[in-house]
Amino acid sequence: MAWNVVVVGGGFGGFNAARAIERRVSPESVKVTLVSEQNFLLYTPFLPEAAAGTLEPRHVVTPLRELLKHTRLQLGSMTGLDRERSIITIRNAEGDPQEIRYDRLVLAPGSISRTLPIPGLAEHGAAFKSLADAIWLRNHVIRSLELAETVADRRRLDELLTFVFVGGGYAGLEALAELQDFAVDALKMYPAARAHGMRWMLVEAGPRVLAEIDPDLADYTVHQLRRRGIDIRLETQLRGVTAHEIELSTGEHIATRTLVWTAGVTPNPIVRELGLPLTEHGRIAVDASMRVDGTDEIWAIGDAAAVPNPISDSRPSPPTAQHARRQGIAAGRNVAASLGTGRAKPYSYRDRGSFVNLGRYKAVAMAGRLKLRGPLAWWMARTYHVSQIPGLSRKIRAVVDWTVSLPFSRDVAEVGSIGHPRRLDHPNSSAEAGRAGSVDSPGAEAPEADGDVAPKDRRQT
Ligand SMILES: Cc1cc2nc3c(=O)[nH]c(=O)nc-3n(C[C@H](O)[C@H](O)[C@H](O)COP(=O)(O)OP(=O)(O)OC[C@H]3O[C@@H](n4cnc5c(N)ncnc54)[C@H](O)[C@@H]3O)c2cc1C
Incomplete structure (x- = not known):
């Protein structure tokens, strides 16, 4: 009889774990099921470029069915764990509850944006974590x-043309840099907006940006972004948000309708529902082989788990794709070993380096001891990411997108109605409403434009 291995989460960790198991253990001996909320793997390092339009959004995701050979993909969301009966419960793609039995379980549900109890943030702040977030922001x-x-x-113009990002980590900084670059290019086509001028701002509570890289490179980044007119506020906190303005710890009130919150991540809340041991930061507690403390049959990896790394004094690995991917491969090997194939090994990984893309052919990069900045770092970042995005067709599509975007100006078509077809009896029902090929309910209509743009609560506009 075949073993049942269930992997939860189709991101960097989960996908690589499923692939490693199916590569190591024959399909006759193991039935691998990957429970994932989407049928694709999102290559998050390309999200800022998808938002800025240098990459076509579909080209930053790879269908999981294209990448996995023997794994059964089950669309759904894990809702609970019953260790007595060795089952997980999920809400399947139809919204119905379902049980899946496991002999071995790998948990990789990732993380969500870490928010703070700041008045108005939940209602008026936008996240930058998913493909939907990136497309919405663009x-x-x-x-x-x-x-x-x-x-x-003038006040309404200030609100419309001021864009504020909170959180100076690499994800927020790249998103800000790419989008500002895009908007500056696009502005040529908007005479009134050009005459009024735009304002782009980064608010960071700490004394520096990019805490994860060398201070020299962080200083270079700040210098470059300030030269481009981006207002960078260090040691400043967000105090409140309304639909029309934000308040900072300096006492300033800034008119804006765009507040993007990129101030870190926290483990997916599902981990709190599973009855597994958690660390003080809420990540699942695991041993050096990524097995969950106190269990024999459950492993946890990626942003949701605190995986000790001996290379960095056994401190938990940071929440990055570099680690999640390697942990997935290593956990797959260890699960296979628990089924009698190969030998288990503890997780250990030395960071290859990090890249922060600043747009305009500039980036900063750390590769081992090497510190790079400017166009060379930018070229290295692109080369590295093309080598890492899974699937040959995605690599080629990314290179083609970049090449095509070189001679042409930015595409400013706003296609927020995609995925929100109008009802058949809508008075302005038209072909561009995007019904063709849609399997969504026709009632899922995009709201009408009413001259207002407010974040989040009006996401479809
Ligand atoms: C904009 C941005 C840029 C980034 N750039 C970089 C970079 O350049 N380099 C780098 O190393 N890292 C980068 N990261 C971080 C990196 O994306 C994460 O560390 C990595 O994705 C974590 O992998 P994971 O497998 O733990 O989670 P994820 O890749 O997030 O995958 C988790 C998966 O689990 C699914 N899921 C969630 N809940 C459930 C549930 N209940 N049931 C079933 N499935 C569920 C989710 O839908 C998702 O598919 C970036 C992140 C962002 C947001």
Whole structure:
């Protein structure tokens, strides 16, 4: 009889674990099931470029079915764990509860944005974590420029043309840099917005940005971004957000309708529902082989787990794709070993380096002891990421997108209605509403434009 191995989460950790198991153990001996909320793997390092339009959004994801050979993909969301009966419960793609039995379980549900109890943040802040977030933000920036062409009131222009990011880690900084670059290019087509001027701002509570890389490179980054007119506020905190302004710890009130919150991540809340041991930071506690403390049959990896790394004094690995990917491969090997194939090994990984893309052919990079900045770092970052995105077709598509975008100006088509087809009886029902090929309920309609752009609560505009 075949063993049942269940992997939860189709991201860097989960996908690599499933692939490692199916590569090591024959399909006759093991049935691998990957429970994933989406049928694709999102290559998050490319999200800022998907938002800025240098990469087509579909090209930053790879279908899991294309990458996995013998693994059964089960779309759904894990809702609970019953260790007595060795089952997990999920809500399947239809929304119905379902049970899946396991002999071995690998948990890789990732993380969510870490928010703080700041008044108005949950209602008016936007995250930058998923493909939907990236597409929404791009459409929101374009729509803000469009609306700025239609209003004369200076206060409303300030609100529409001020874009604030909170959190100076690499994800937030790259998103800000790429989108500002995109907006500066796009501004050529918006005379009223150009005459009024845009304002891009980064708010960081700490004394420096990019805490994870060398201070020299962080200083270079700040210098480059300030030269581009980006207002960078260090040692400053967000105090409150409304639909029309933010308040900072300096007492300033800044008119804006765009607040992007990129101030770190926290483990996916599902880990709190499983009855497994957690560390003080809420990650699943595991041993050096990534087996969950106090269990024989469950492993946890990626952003959701505190995996000790002997290379860095057994401190938990940081929440990065580099680690999640290697932990997935290593956990797959250890699960196979527990089924009698190969030998288990503890996790250990030395960071290869890090890249922060600043747009405009500039980046900063740390590769071992080597510190690079400017166009060479930018070229290295692109080369590295192309080598890492899974699937040959995605590698080629990324290179083609970049090549095609070189001679042409930015695409400012705002396609927020995609995925929100209008009802058949809508008075303005038209072909561009995007019904063709959609399997969504026709009632899922994009709200009408009403001259207002507010974050999050109006995401479809
Ligand atoms: C904008 C951005 C840029 C980044 N750039 C870099 C970079 O350049 N380099 C780098 O190393 N790291 C980068 N990261 C971090 C990196 O994306 C994460 O560390 C990595 O994705 C973590 O892998 P994971 O497998 O733990 O989680 P994820 O890759 O997030 O995968 C988790 C998966 O689990 C699914 N899931 C969640 N809950 C459930 C549930 N209940 N049931 C079933 N499935 C569930 C999710 O839908 C998701 O598919 C970036 C992150 C962001 C947001």
